[in-house]
Amino acid sequence: MSPATNTRSELTQESRDYVVNQLFQIVLNQSEASRIEKLIYDVCDQLSKEESCNIKNKYVSYGYQKIGEIISYPTKIKEIINDLEKYIFDWESSIFEDYRQKEHSDINKQIVGITVKVGVFVCQKKECSSKKCFYSQVQSRSNDEGFTTNVICTECGTRFTFN
Ligand SMILES: [Zn+2]
Secondary structure, three states, rough: OOOEEEEEHOOOOOHHHHHHHHHHHHHHHHHHHHHHHHHHHHHHHHHHHHHHOOOOHHHHHHHHHHHHHHHHHHHHHHHHHHHHHHHHHHOOOOHHHHHHHHHHOOHHEEEEEEEEEEEEOOOOOOOOOOOEEEEEEEEOOOOOOOOOEEEEEEOOOOEEEEE
């Protein structure tokens, strides 16, 4: 087995099924959930080749990020899928459109940074306590507001926000 094949094989079917199941709970359509997962996989496959990194790591972080985005912004699911199809990422993606507009329109409350990470927070629902939480942070440039952190659990969907 070549090294490249080894790297590929580290992403298990279980991980991919997990993402499909998460997506299914949102779109309630098995073939649509599989289609979205395939788009996520293809993007991760391409990114891991471009960055010469392990597809498993890319998939776990990017896959959870996309689930988090879709759970957080269910009304934007079409735009999120469109971004995946067109290979549009991060700050340029539709998720951040509101923030981009705000940045242009409100000088005193400019958003200076947003980060999306997995594994930092534990779900606040006691029966769940999952570490598979997605979070985004928005930092306002004005001193009185500071950070707002939005967390969502990818296991049970519980959301919590703190400043
Ligand atoms: Zn949870």
